[in-house]
């Protein structure tokens with residue numbers, strides 16, 4: 351005796367569904383990875399909750415994810431015996447409450463007619479990728495702590511409304527059934543599903559199972575199990591189903607590392623590099639950390655709260671996504687796994703923030719990541735260039751954020767320069783120092799809104815004439831960063847627009863003479879310009895241009911002052 355309740359999707363969810371159902375997609379097959387990833391998350395959650403409440407995991411065998419399909423009904427089902435959802439959770443998680451990713455997804459995809467389905471998972475709206483291939487989706491779910499008569503049935507064609515029923519479900523967990531669109535028959539084939547699982551989900555840590563193809567079904571090219579087989583279905587595991595990071599490095603191939611990275615980071619590009627370490631001692635832990643080769647779509651869109659993809663495990667039990675607790679902000683592009691042996695399993699996010707053991711893990715992670723980037727810079731210049739292009743500006747935030755590692759980070763930075771290749775950010779501070787003339791004790795730089803503006807600035811004339819190299823900085827973050835980078839390797843960093851040029855004795859004499867003869871001119875200019883300037887001086891800065899604006903030592907750079915004005919400061 352159930353009554354069906356019909357509800358409307360929240361406006362933004364409805365918009366996402368509209369986009370997903372009406373766009374043309376490449377890489378449609380990604381729906382399977384996304385739904386398997388949700389099933390795996392649900393198994394993780396069950397295992398975690400069962401530590402405090404062992405009854406949750408009683409009565410059913412190991413945690414697993416079963417994939418089945420039905421050629422006649424034209425359905426694919428993904429079933430897990432994980433934590434499941436209550437009626438309220440179903441409503442909240444897949445229907446009503448829009449996540450922050452929903453909005454960002456809409457902003458990013460709003461103008462795309464033909465979109466890449468692989469992006470959907472990056473925005474935390476992976477469930478909806480089901481509608482790339484299905485015109486109806488049915489979810490059956492029972493929370494692990496709910497009785498059999500409190501199962502939930504959710505169903506929707508993705509067109510604005512969904513229905514909810516209370517149903518009897520003998521087993522806990524969730525089954526998602528996709529009713530495929532008319533032209534999606536390619537997914538109704540055993541080999542197809544198996545190859546997709548191997549390709550995208552091999553390193554999911556729970557067994558992903560499919561029914562063994564029937565023996566006597568040789569005439570059935572699909573390999574579908576024969577219908578009149580009364581015996582219980584035989585399931586076989588088709589993924590590696592192991593926690594990759596727990597294996598010794600020598601047992602893991604590059605391919606394994608890469609495919610684990612892809613399922614972990616919802617990325618479809620290869621990782622650029624990784625570092626995998628086990629620390630033994632009073633406190634033991636394993637870290638497997640990756641550098642992506644490209645910023646996630648979200649980060650490119652200016653998203654700042656992209657903090658998924660660093661998972662904290664405690665003795666192989668997934669505890670939480672803890673990027674914020676385990677890495678400083680300026681390394682937020684790092685993806686990976688940290689598995690600690692000695693943290694209490696009931697640790698909460700609040701406790702994590704104050705946990706001293708965690709401080710050690712965190713600084714070990716920072717060290718590993720900086721080591722990895724340094725190795726790239728030293729041994730693999732091309733990879734380093736790729737890294738720097740993608741994340742160089744994020745790394746610069748570390749100059750202000752991480753005082754302990756400031757020098758290490760500064761060593762990794764690369765700039766354009768008056769002596770570098772035009773416009774390319776390839777000159778390190780060490781390169782600069784190596785080229786300094788004897789007697790030069792300052793690292794000179796200029797900041798401007800664009801590379802062209804920096805390069806063409808009249809402020810550089812005297813430096814060019816004297817053959818002094820100047821770093822050309824034009825990234826938005828540079829001015830802020832330079833506020834914390836006043837010294838490197840015992841040399842001062844100085845803006846060419848500030849303070850006095852260093853002059854030798856002969857220059858000084860000439861300068862004084864020039865200043866003297868220009869006194870009447872200076873006096874006239876001061877009266878003419880009045881309040882609009884704070885001083886007029888004869889300068890050695892210029893060789894070709896007659897005049898330029900200069901800053902006193904503590905003035906803000908002009909474009910920075912303008913930026914603040916624009917921001918209403």
Ligand code: ADP
Pocket residue numbers: 384388389391392430432433434435443444473474475476477478524
């Ligand atoms: P994300 O996985 O990034 O949170 P999704 O759109 O893939 O986003 O899933 C939305 C939410 O729906 C999940 O966070 C989870 O709460 C819930 N959910 C989806 N599938 C399952 C499942 N198989 N078991 C339990 N909960 C699920």
Ligand code: MG
Pocket residue numbers: 384387388474475476477
């Ligand atoms: Mg998901």
